[in-house]
Amino acid sequence: MNIKNNITTIAAIAAVVSLATTGFIAYALNTDKNEIKTIKSPAASVTEPATEAATATVNIPKATGRKLETAVSSSSATKDDIYHIMLNSIDYYDKVSGTVYFPANDTCNKIEFQTVLSESKAFFRHTQYNADMSKSVSMDAVDSMADTNDIIYDTEMYCDGESSCISVDNTEKTYASNPGYVITLDSVLDIPDDERITMESDGNPCYNLRTNPTNVPEASISLFPQEMTFGFLKNKELWDIEGIEKYDGKECYHITGKTEEEYGNKLNVSKFDFMVDVNTGVLLQYMGYDEIGNISDYMYTDGISFEDSAENVKAFSENLITSYKCMD
Amino acid sequence: MKSKLKKFVSGAMIALTLSVNTLSIPASAYSATRTIDNDSIASGYGNTNGGNAYSYLKANSLYNGDARIASSSKSSCSYYWKYPSMGANATSCRCTIKVYLNHANFTDPSAAYYVQLSNTQSNRVGYLNQEKAPAGWISVAKTLSPLPEGSYYTSKHAFVEPSGTKGKNTGADAIQVLLSS
Known part of the structure; x- marks a missing residue:
């Protein structure tokens, strides 16, 4: 009887250790191989019905064949879900193109891009226009400024999947290769949600x-907006999900909120407005307002x-740079 | 019978424990960290102010009260943090940088951070939106395989490269570089 009890106890311990080991090994192997995360966030697991959770990892776009995460249903998404998807948006898409606009003092930056993460192929053209932000009291005004032809900066970058990319400066008429520039998908590490913000020994957050x-x-301000997610959304008491709205034909979480004092002072933003794609966590529009309600900061996307x-x-x-000077 | 069973069970447990220890803990043959502040006085190391583009900045919010700052339009002018050599014989490594950012004038939308891994090549670990980053340390890491030199890596400096954007500023304060394999 005694032996039986001992065996039962030992077997139970062995089973628990074995299960924990399997999970731990799976995690370690996953971490070592840098595979794309296939585990849903804890918050998502709790709130999603089993049938939806079961389909969560079956999202393989024809274009690339890379297995993608599937977002939780927008109708039941929690703040934790939105926080998670925005901090991990690269797990939810592989091929993406479009245009992003954001300001820099009295100028507007325009980034036209195409990228395929699984192939490390990318192109972008970064142009900067003169634009007086003091007139940007509405989105239309910002739009019209971005249409100006007064270009002060114009560069392009071509990455063809190799380690070196070619940068072209259309303003200076120069080009150069950039070894060590590419960041491949398999070099990306997973970080659990509860390890995203840690405390350093000097008392500062990391x-x-x-x-x-x-x-x-x-x-990245749109495609992988980690800095803004931390800055604006880490305090979940300061923002709300207003509802699901369309932006540029896509279903978005419409988020409004107030900034924490230190972060708000840094950006001159008291209140903010986000439009976040429900399927990918990509930030499609951000409007920041100062204390008297004027637009003081923005980012918006097109297409x-x-x-x-x-x-x-x-x-x-090569035809693009026939008269350009090589800077290598 | 009782003794045989006990031996079997304890043997199985030892085997299981060993398998846990050998399989679940990845071998880490090498790990080293360097923390470097801007300017040589604070950090003890000799940094390089690329193109002499980075002016001196003092503020209580900065690490040890000071930092360097340059126009983000000067993309060819990098700020180099130099440190005693780190390196190992390995075919892959993990690079982590932690950057201290805490000043409203650090506004580069995509400052690129590189770590030297061979005598001829540095690799981009990541890029940070200095403007939108909250105050404190910002960490970014990547694994690298294959290495530029194949079977080893050696590192004596890291640097930040401004994005090229006009009307913004690139900050360079303290940085921590961690290499492991």
């Missing part, structure tokens, strides 16, 4: 970002398209 494999740095709808990545051609 915000842990996943590196960005879009290879379109200037569009963001995913997977089969996205444009192909523009390829580099």
